[in-house]
């Protein structure tokens with residue numbers, strides 16, 4: 075190996091090592107997604123299952139789901155929440171505007187579902203920070219869901 079080649083190789087190795095080290099630092103510092111902090115897919119399945127129990131008992135809105143198959147809807151909702159909270163899922167359903175167009179949902183109905191969601195999150199003792207993030211996420215979709 076000539077002297078110039080040896081110098082090049084040394085520089086390349088140094089550059090690679092530095093790059094790898096900075097990547098490791100980024101990975102270590104990366105904040106955990108909401109999905110991970112909630113407990114991943116098993117946690118979402120549990121919360122959505124409990125949400126369904128709450129909704130089915132909620133006379134303010136259960137009529138809306140009279141023809142809904144819980145297992146199909148539940149799976150869609152889990153995938154939707156998984157994707158929107160930063161999880162590694164695929165959501166194949168409609169976007170929130172299209173999914174609720176024609177239903178003419180009211181703000182009262184939206185708030186009822188929000189209350190039921192809080193009950194479901196509380197049942198599994200989801201901490202205040204994550205509960206707040208879930209509710210903010212749902213709240214940000216209100217305009218897409220109601221009065222459509």
Ligand code: HEM
Pocket residue numbers: 135138139141142143147150151154166167168169170173174179183184185187212213215216219
């Ligand atoms: C931010 C709040 C909400 C979210 C994230 C949400 C999410 C979803 C999702 C993911 C679907 C499935 C779409 C598909 O399969 O293509 C859906 C459908 C539906 N949503 Fe919502 N929704 C919200 C609010 C509401 C409210 C307030 C009501 C009524 C009280 C409601 C009633 C329904 C109904 C009846 C369906 C159709 C279910 C079926 O397939 O039979 N949604 N929603």
